[in-house]
Amino acid sequence: MELTFFQGLWFMLIFVLIAGYFVLDGFDLGSGVLYPFVAKGDTEKAVVRRSIGPVWDGNEVWLLTAGGALFAAFPAAYATTFSGFYLAIMLVLFGLIVRAVSLEYRGHDPKWGRLWDGCFFVGSLVPALLFGVAVGNVFAGIPMDANGDYSGFPLLGLISPFTLLCGLLGLAMFMAQGAAWLSLKAPKPSDLQARAAKLRLPLQIAAVVLFALVSVYALAVIQPAMDPALGALRWVFAVLVLAGIGVSLFFSLKKQCDLGAFIAQSASAFMLVGLLATSMFPNFVVASAESVGASLTAMNASSSELTLMWMTIITCVGLPLVLLYHVIIYRTFRGRVSDEDLAHY
Amino acid sequence: MDFLSDPVLLARVQFACTAAYHFFFVPLTIGLGLILAINETRYYRSRNEHDAAATTFWVKIFTATFVIGVATGITMEFSFGTNWADYSRFVGDIFGAPLAAEALLAFFLESVFLGILLFGRKRVSAKFYLVSAWLVWLGSCLSALWILIANSWMQTPAGAELAADGSKAVITDFFAAAFNPSLLARYSHVVVALLIMGAFVAMAVAAWYLLKGRHQDFAMKTLKIGAVVGIVTTVVMLGTAHSSAVVVSEEQPTKLAMMEGMYEGEAPDLYLFGWVDEENQQVVTPFSIPGGTSFLATGTWDTEFQGLNDLAKSEQYGALDVEGAPVNFVFQTYHLMVAMFGLIAITVFLALLFQRKGKIKSMKWLQRLIVVSPVFPLLAIQCGWFTAELGRQPWVVYPSATGPEGVSLLTNEGVSQSVSNVELLITMTLFLLVYLLLIVAWARVMGRFIKEGPVASTAPAEVPAGSDETASAIGVSDDLAKEGE
Numbered sequence: 001m002e003l004t005f006f007q008g009l010w011f012m013l014i015f016v017l018i019a020g021y022f023v024l025d026g027f028d029l030g031s032g033v034l035y036p037f038v039a040k041g042d043t044e045k046a047v048v049r050r051s052i053g054p055v056w057d058g059n060e061v062w063l064l065t066a067g068g069a070l071f072a073a074f075p076a077a078y079a080t081t082f083s084g085f086y087l088a089i090m091l092v093l094f095g096l097i098v099r100a101v102s103l104e105y106r107g108h109d110p111k112w113g114r115l116w117d118g119c120f121f122v123g124s125l126v127p128a129l130l131f132g133v134a135v136g137n138v139f140a141g142i143p144m145d146a147n148g149d150y151s152g153f154p155l156l157g158l159i160s161p162f163t164l165l166c167g168l169l170g171l172a173m174f175m176a177q178g179a180a181w182l183s184l185k186a187p188k189p190s191d192l193q194a195r196a197a198k199l200r201l202p203l204q205i206a207a208v209v210l211f212a213l214v215s216v217y218a219l220a221v222i223q224p225a226m227d228p229a230l231g232a233l234r235w236v237f238a239v240l241v242l243a244g245i246g247v248s249l250f251f252s253l254k255k256q257c258d259l260g261a262f263i264a265q266s267a268s269a270f271m272l273v274g275l276l277a278t279s280m281f282p283n284f285v286v287a288s289a290e291s292v293g294a295s296l297t298a299m300n301a302s303s304s305e306l307t308l309m310w311m312t313i314i315t316c317v318g319l320p321l322v323l324l325y326h327v328i329i330y331r332t333f334r335g336r337v338s339d340e341d342l343a344h345y
Numbered sequence: 346m347d348f349l350s351d352p353v354l355l356a357r358v359q360f361a362c363t364a365a366y367h368f369f370f371v372p373l374t375i376g377l378g379l380i381l382a383i384n385e386t387r388y389y390r391s392r393n394e395h396d397a398a399a400t401t402f403w404v405k406i407f408t409a410t411f412v413i414g415v416a417t418g419i420t421m422e423f424s425f426g427t428n429w430a431d432y433s434r435f436v437g438d439i440f441g442a443p444l445a446a447e448a449l450l451a452f453f454l455e456s457v458f459l460g461i462l463l464f465g466r467k468r469v470s471a472k473f474y475l476v477s478a479w480l481v482w483l484g485s486c487l488s489a490l491w492i493l494i495a496n497s498w499m500q501t502p503a504g505a506e507l508a509a510d511g512s513k514a515v516i517t518d519f520f521a522a523a524f525n526p527s528l529l530a531r532y533s534h535v536v537v538a539l540l541i542m543g544a545f546v547a548m549a550v551a552a553w554y555l556l557k558g559r560h561q562d563f564a565m566k567t568l569k570i571g572a573v574v575g576i577v578t579t580v581v582m583l584g585t586a587h588s589s590a591v592v593v594s595e596e597q598p599t600k601l602a603m604m605e606g607m608y609e610g611e612a613p614d615l616y617l618f619g620w621v622d623e624e625n626q627q628v629v630t631p632f633s634i635p636g637g638t639s640f641l642a643t644g645t646w647d648t649e650f651q652g653l654n655d656l657a658k659s660e661q662y663g664a665l666d667v668e669g670a671p672v673n674f675v676f677q678t679y680h681l682m683v684a685m686f687g688l689i690a691i692t693v694f695l696a697l698l699f700q701r702k703g704k705i706k707s708m709k710w711l712q713r714l715i716v717v718s719p720v721f722p723l724l725a726i727q728c729g730w731f732t733a734e735l736g737r738q739p740w741v742v743y744p745s746a747t748g749p750e751g752v753s754l755l756t757n758e759g760v761s762q763s764v765s766n767v768e769l770l771i772t773m774t775l776f777l778l779v780y781l782l783l784i785v786a787w788a789r790v791m792g793r794f795i796k797e798g799p800v801a802s803t804a805p806a807e808v809p810a811g812s813d814e815t816a817s818a819i820g821v822s823d824d825l826a827k828e829g830e
Contacts, residue, residue, distance in 0.1 A: 050464075053460070053463070053464055054460030054461070054463065054464045054465070055460060057412075057415065057456035057457075057459065057460065058453060058456040058457045058460065060415075060456075061448055061452040061453050061456055064419065064422055064448040064452060065445060065448035065449050065452070065453075067422055067423065067426075067444075067448075068422065068441060068444040068445030068446075068447065068448045068449075069441075069445045069448075070441075071425065071426065071433060071437060071440070071441035071444055071445065072437070072441030072442040072444065072445045073441070073445075074437075075433050075434055075436075075437020075438065075441055075513075076434055076437070078425075078426045078433055078437065078441070079426055079430035079431070079433040079434045079437070079761075080430070081426070082423060082425075082426025082427045082430065082433075083426060083427055083428070083430035083761035083762075083763050083764055084763055086427050086761070086763070086764050086768050086772075087768055087771065087772070089423060089426075089427055090427065090772045090775065093419060093420060093423055094775055094779055096416065096419055097416040097417070097419065097420070097779060097783070098416075098779065098782075100412050100415060100416040101412055101413060101416055101783060101786065103412075104408060104409055104412040105409065105412075105786055105790055108405075108409065108790050108793060108794075109786065109789055109790055109793070112786065112789070145762075145763075147431075147762060148434075149430065149761070149762045149763040150763045151763065154765070154768055303437060303438045303441070303516075304438050304515050304516055306516050306517070306519065307438050307439070307441075307442060307516050307519075310442060310516075310519045311442055311445065314442070314445070314446050314449065314450070315449065317450070318446070318449035318450045318453075319449070321450070321453070321454075322449060322453045325453050325454065325457040325458075326457070328457065328461075329457045329460050329461070332461060332465055332468050332469060333460070333464065333465070333468070340467070341464070
């Protein structure tokens with residue numbers, strides 16, 4: 001099967017949506033993972049929650065959009081991954097549910113404060129870890145039957161040294177973004193800001209080390225069949241991943257320009273998804289060696305051309321609006337969290 | 346037990362429970378979103394700080410409810426892939442697009458402007474805040490539109506054909522699929538029902554304050570808004586309910602037959618209530634209007650509709666198992682919905698009548714009635730969905746009268762092959778625990794908000810307990826600490 005224009009476009013758009021999610025919800029999931037470690041006392045905790053308060057919901061919509069778009073554009077890939085990773089997806093789901101509610105309820109129900117603090121942390125940690133594990137699986141390959149259904153052991157079959165490494169890489173990136181975000185949004189000078197800023201460096205180093213391990217493991221052990229035409233692009237993305245972290249490190253070390261450090265860290269996360277997309281192309285789900293069913297690709301998993309065309313039209317209308325909304329919300333709530341902001345909590 | 350080892354049944358029960366739970370919070374958000382926007386419009390005109398306090402009150406209630414709607418809504422989007430993989434493969438070409446569009450065109454709008462409503466009162470202009478309130482409501486209505494497009498397509502497929510290899514439905518006409526035969530009737534029916542729900546909750550909160558003798562001004566204003574929105578939507582409901590029923594009678598013969606307990610072809614009677622004796626295939630009732638339902642659906646008293654037994658013999662509906670069909674259940678939910686509408690109409694009429702000149706202030710019985718009255722629309726909405734979704738069984742994509750040939754799918758052919766009953770039981774246990782936690786937490790927070798009431802924002806800001814030692818540690822809080830000294 002030849003790849004059509006719309007299939008290629010939607011392969012790219014799915015990964016753009018994933019990248020948007022990774023960058024935006026990345027920092028607020030990361031903030032949630034760091035929450036019990038950097039925020040001491042109720043006021044600091046309120047600062048962390050308030051810093052993501054107006055934006056986390058919109059950030060999470062990127063995940064719903066990516067999920068919906070995968071369903072619409074590549075139904076077979078959506079069906080296989082969501083049903084195949086059943087228990088893992090459900091854990092992510094429960095994490096996101098208790099996390100969302102904890103963010104709204106923590107300030108209104110002080111008696112249950114510790115419960116909600118716990119929900120916020122666990123609800124951030126579980127998705128932040130499992131997203132990487134899921135990506136590791138579709139990249140390394142899973143067994144499928146003729147119908148395209150996952151035929152391995154539920155949940156435990158998805159855990160291998162490689163997929164765990166991918167999970168940890170994702171987690172390290174999320175946490176580095178979270179630390180960069182809190183350094184940018186916490187009042188300065190404050191203990192909270194200082195703690196978050198101090199954590200940036202070790203988290204970034206951890207991310208670089210894990211990135212190297214995952215790359216070496218992938219190339220040496222997994223040995224995926226990567227599209228040779230995209231070789232140069234992969235190198236560009238790989239360099240940009242490291243450059244982003246490098247620039248962020250530089251700003252962190254100079255202890256200035258928290259905004260620059262945050263943007264560079266976010267750009268690095270974006271590039272990492274670019275590297276993933278160019279390494280996966282045209283596959284969404286790779287079939288493992290023992291798999292009966294074939295890999296699910298942009299060609300064989302896609303919807304009809306007419307559907308992809310309408311999806312493109314909807315995106316042309318919707319995406320500019322979405323970007324406008326983001327400009328509005330981030331501009332409205334720019335700057336560091338102040339005392340006045342905390343009145344709500 | 347059979348139930349525990351049947352993945353199809355477990356998946357159905359899981360979907361039904363999570364959807365019904367989700368749809369407890371959705372009506373509250375869409376309904377109260379309108380009340381909130383109206384309230385903010387009033388404040389924008391009056392600049393009275395009591396009106397601002399009222400908006401803040403509704404924003405808190407709205408947000409605490411909205412967030413559970415969002416959280417439990419993720420379940421729904423995921424569940425098509427997790428529990429209904431073969432369904433997703435069959436309908437993906439048509440069904441996925443509205444879900445993606447919902448996220449892109451509605452969810453972003455709602456979530457971003459809700460952020461402004463929650464945290465932005467002092468950061469944006471009064472006009473922008475007002476616009477935000479209306480945009481949040483618009484976003485929630487748009488979201489309902491996309492989801493009803495998807496759901497209505499399952500009821501009355503259109504603009505599609507069966508793929509050459511028979512494996513899936515393929516789109517042929519986007520607009521025909523989106524504006525399928527039941528969309529407009531069903532969308533207006535649902536949204537109007539949700540607005541009634543919002544009006545009733547607003548009235549109930551107001552009546553509660555009247556009963557307790559607190560916030561009398563707020564209560565009377567809110568009661569008026571609720572009663573006006575309530576009466577308008579109740580009148581409009583007559584039209585949307587009628588057109589929904591007409592669509593069912595035209596497109597979904599087996600559903601209509603279940604709703605009225607029709608086993609044999611007849612000009613259906615109109616029942617107020619009754620019991621379907623499934624064994625003897627007849628409706629037991631002391632009272633009915635002969636040909637009444639026929640009249641409502643078609644305007645004539647003697648239009649015959651096919652009964653379940655005839656339909657089960659036809660080629661199109663041959664998969665129907667008449668003996669196993671949940672006829673009585675659909676009959677009961679449908680008639681309970683209609684009965685609830687009667688109570689809704691009476692309550693809203695009384696509320697409107699007696700809120701004038703404050704007569705209601707001395708009418709304890711009416712106040713009590715209104716306090717419990719949100720149960721009526723809530724039950725009606727839930728019953729309506731059970732009628733709609735159980736009435737289409739055993740199909741998940743229904744072979745409607747005007748639907749394209751071959752574009753239908755049996756429910757038991759839609760489940761995920763790779764998900765076992767053990768996995769389903771694990772997740773159902775988790776759903777039970779998490780959803781129980783959510784509803785208790787929601788009730789606690791609601792109770793707290795309603796106890797606090799709409800207090801003017803000049804009241805001192807609440808500083809979290811135990812923040813004294815951290816307040817100075819955090820630097821910027823120094824000013825606050827000094828003020829305290």
